[in-house]
Amino acid sequence: MNPDTSFDIFLVSTPGLEDVLLAEVVEKGFANPTLSPGGVTVQGGWPEVWRANLELRGASRVLARIGSFMAFHLAQLDKRARKFPWGDVLRADVPLRVQVTTKASKIYHAGAATQRIETALRESLGATISPEAALVLKVRIDDNVVTLSLDTSGESLHKRGHKEAIGKAPMRETLASLLLRQAGYTGTETVVDPMCGSGTFVIEAAEIAMGVNPGRSRSFAFENLASFDPELWEEIRAKPPQATDLRFYGSDRDAGAIRMSRTNAERAGVADVVHFENHAAGELTPPDGPPGLVIVNPPYGGRIGNKKLLYPLYGTLGQTLLTRFKGWRVGLVTSEPPLAKATGLPWKPQGPAIAHGGMKVWFYQTPPLR
Template sequence: MDTPFEIFLSAPPGLEPLLLQEVTEAGFAAPEVAQGGVTIQGDWPDIWRANLTLRGASRVLVRFAQFRAFHLAQLDKRATKLDWGAVLPAGAECRVDVTCRNSKIYHDRAARARVAGAIESFGGKVSPEGSLRIMVRIEDDLVTFSMDTSGELLHRRGYKEATGKAPLRETLAALFLRQAGYAGDVPVVDPMCGSGTFVIEAARWAAGMAPGAERSFGFEALPSFDADAFAAMKAEAATRRDTDLRFYGSDRDDGAIRGAEANAARGHVADLCQFTRAAVSDLPRPEGRPGLVMVNPPYGARIGNRKLLFGLYGAFGAVLQERFHGWRLGMVTSDGGLAKATGLKLSAGPPVAFGGLTVKLYQAQL
């Protein structure tokens, strides 16, 4: 269990290269794309920093042990010999998840029972409701132990209480912003803003505020945790830099606007964000330099009548062509036919799973 560890940063399949770009910019060691995320090398402070500062990662997993096992008795013996006290606090209650693939040990429940026994022999407790999560993957007879250091998924930033219908997760919003070319350097407009996810994420990015500055993490309960060192890291990450950029959201729903304003206030960017009740046809172009129009409109799959949405998409495209020359568009939708109804020359990104649907980011230079 010596450091450096292999650390796995999860991301929606299809968007791993965007997370790799963020991780590389952040200066983490040895970043590499893997299926469903990015791997890096690092120690516990790197794990804290990844949870605190990465906008696109969904979870941060630390891979703390690995060995070969060809039968359950061997798994039992080697798991019992692990230094669980270096990973788990005394008396910890944890959840154990096991997956088996192409291995002589093929029964995941039996394997879980052996790992649970090893943890209980150390003095820990295993429960489906455990606050800490140990994941064991047995593939080609290689047993890999990982721990979820995040706790709650990282899209739960800690400042968003009000949510609209079918909200976009903040981590996914951050990756889509990056895919659309955003780097915290231009104004952002969302004319169907709902609870304000795109607007607030863009504002906090421009202000240099860490996405996790308002929340706690699973690693804070671990024996390796240094509260004073992390407090200093968190204080630095929460510092807001000056920016002259402004961020604009509008929606036809009064409740959505009130919720977005409250979310922006809890996220300490209310002064950078302006939310207005307005229809798409009334969307004004902000003064100043061109920026990014970023939108997650209804698709008709879960919200709205698809037939009626063609008019909405058409009106939206007409407004952009009329008023937003020089701006860029990033539009998330599951329906290529609706996207085409904008009348814009669009390019589509890779398919991404979202809430039981498959969506794509459509982009255009206006």
């Protein structure tokens, strides 16, 4: 594959927030973005693959579509897989895992198809096939079209590489950034999280304000491909943080959560612009300065504990915000619409369901509180 060749790059999204990821992709200047279930497709070459992994806060994975061909039976699949120019992209010395899905095709046995492709890779490239390999070749056989994609991310992109400490029901960084964007946050206002857990919303907001890349602290699967150019990658990666006068605030009644938040902020390099305090939501007061955004992922039934005990907690949070946070917008994540209602906050109409940790949640938002 020529380094200048353009191909489809599929950016995997949190289900239910594809349109929010699309807005980020457009803002970052990727070519020909189109929305589809589960994510956004753009066009570009390898530098765009690297940039997507490095810069996009909302994408969970970046898949590079390296080729496709027709195959109506296993012998044809075998023959065409052997002819495919694997060496343009893959290195023989880097172990590889193959995942096949089939749909509405004459080749309907995914296991048999996997075997043929693995054998073709071994015999035509000398590849090492391993079920534990970090590098994954995803093969989709749909209506007899075989589409080959490489997972260029490796570990899911919510693993930014600087968070060691997490609470018992963590918010993924990718989801947090999409919800901040959905709430209208652009890095130019104060953000407060009154039940901050391990600090995800607060740290993401601070990073956005400082203009740092989410993938700056980690490595990616694409670094082990034949198409990788280390010098060009270092150029793309180099980006100093911007100074910001804004401050970001998190609080939690769990002292352990506050210790985690502080450690995570330190590792992320944002400790100078964030403040974490140990107190209950009812003790929350607004920081000095103009109103901004309160964003919160409180406990909810399926996630933590007995939901009957949560109604007073939501009620207290709502009262505190209504009385002390005039002019602020509020965003709240919950799996239980009655809990959102218990806050007494003036929610806008309920948006679509979002997949989070194996359950459906909703993101409730208010206009500026009056």
